[in-house]
Amino acid sequence: MKKLLLLVLVPFLLKCSKKEDSNIYIGGYRGLDKVIPYPYLLKYEDKKVSLYNYLGKKIEEKKVDSIKANDTLKLAGKELLICKKKGERITVFDLLDTVNFSRYKDKSRSPIYKDLAVFKKTSFDKIDMYVEDVKKLLESKIWKCNVEKSKNDTPNEDFVIEKVYSFKNEEVIELTNYYYKEEKVISENQSMKFNLFKIDNQLFLSFSKQTENSLPILQITVISDSNISLKNYSVRDIEGQKVLLKTSSINNKDFSTSIKESNEFENCFEGYQGEYYYGDDVTFKKGNEFLKNYVNDGLPEIKENRKEGYIIIHFNVNCNKNVGDFGLIQMTRDYKKTSFSNELVKHLINKVASLKDWPKVEGLEWLKYKDVHAFLMFKIDNNKIVDVCP
Missing domain, CATH: 2.40.128 (Lipocalin)
Incomplete structure (x- = not known):
């Protein structure tokens, strides 16, 4: 069979042809501060522009003389205003999507810059494989x-x-x-x-x-x-x-x-997490005194390398009140980089991961799913947790 023969004959399964200039722009994200994936692709070739969805299906194609700033592409129920085309990037604003693309308060057609969607030109890497x-x-x-x-x-x-x-x-x-x-x-x-x-x-x-x-x-x-x-x-x-x-x-x-x-664990809305102080305060319901007692319960006894400082655990709380997507930062009392024991870090991470009593954050009208980025900073004295914030 031809396809199977190809696998046998090509041990490394790919060789790229010589580099050429790509005519495909891939949807990067929309919302400068939210960084929400924008799952579309634009192709411009021979005075034709095509819009593809995330399955690679061409959903509409139209003839256009060029793609330049202030043009409007009417494709597949979208009205994409080209705000800027420079180098490898095209920024667009969908004039028909009033949910995901905001305008100024005077309801003019002028877009709010931070709500634009960004397309980036792909690198031309030709894949000679089925x-x-x-x-x-x-x-x-x-x-x-x-x-x-x-x-x-x-x-x-x-x-x-x-x-x-x-x-x-x-x-x-x-x-x-x-x-x-x-x-x-x-x-x-x-x-x-x-x-x-x-x-x-x-x-x-x-x-x-x-x-x-x-x-x-x-x-x-x-x-x-x-x-x-x-x-x-x-x-x-x-x-x-x-x-x-x-x-x-x-x-x-x-x-x-x-x-x-x-x-x-998964984020309910990819690319965007509000901060714990966003809208209603999304700090832990039972308070810091409970947290301090909770994390000290079952704390491993560490006799060596007694240190003072801070362990900061970053994480997301998703719309189901589950915790994940962790980050770890450690500092001395004068905010210089340090490291604590494996036992202490592992204990704290697993304690934080098991916390359930988070308030539910209702999504805004224009954002159906809501996750929150939060952090807990543990103050350490001689490998004991003596305080928690925020």
């Missing part, structure tokens, strides 16, 4: 990657965060492991649908959930039998975020065991 073969490769192995810090992520200095993926039957299970001093301290998992598609021999991987929760479209730039390089454009970083998937030594059985031992 989509079906890429899918078989993904589903044949367990993949892992270390998370590179971006401006979107939960503040974190001291965790090494690893994500492990299992692709099966158009579903991907993501396991997130948090390591401190090379020891795993906690894990969480979530499930999503995945889809592979090609446009002009450029290959894309998209994710989706059953809710109206937009997830990013990633471009696959390089593939080999043991590595897959992707690019995530739905981040504030101008160049996007590189993601390198490597084959993992873990087998399916061990992966399933790890999933069972981990916490289920």
Whole structure:
């Protein structure tokens, strides 16, 4: 069979052709402060503009002489005002979407800058593989990657965060492991649908959930039998975020065991979390005195390396009042970087992860799903927690 023969004959499964200029713009995000994935693609070629959805389906195509600032593209029920086209970026404002794109108070057609959507030109990385073969490769192995810090992520200095993926039957299970001093301290998992598609021999991987929760479209730039390089454009970083998937030594059985031992957690609205002080105060219901007693309960006895300082645990509280998406920062009393024992950090993280008494935050009219970014700062004296804030 031709497709299978290709896999046999090409040991590294991909070679990119010479670089060319791409005519595809991938939806990065909408909302400068919210950074919500914008799962569309624009293609402009031969005086035609096409709009694709996150499944790679062309939903409309029209003839246009050019794409420039102040043009309006009327495509698939959208009226995309081109606010700026400069270099590798196009910023647009959907004049018909009054829920997700806000205008000034005088109700003019002038957009509010922070509510624009951003398209970024893809890199031209031609993939000479069938989509079906890429899918078989993904589903044949367990993949892992270390998370590179971006401006979107939960503040974190001291965790090494690893994500492990299992692709099966158009579903991907993501396991997130948090390591401190090379020891795993906690894990969480979530499930999503995945889809592979090609446009002009450029290959894309998209994710989706059953809710109206937009997830990013990633471009696959390089593939080999043991590595897959992707690019995530739905981040504030101008160049996007590189993601390198490597084959993992873990087998399916061990992966399933790890999933069972981990916490289920997902953000209810990808890309945006309000702060704990946003709207009604979303601090812990039972107060800091309860928290102090709670985290000191079962505290491991640490006789060596007695230290003073602060352990700050960042996390999200999702719309179901579950806790996850952690970050770790540690400081001395004079706010210099330090590190505490594995036992203390692991104890605190697992205590925070088990907290349930968070107030529910109602979403705003224009935001159906609501997650909150929060943090707890623990004051440490001789490896004992003596105070908690905020």
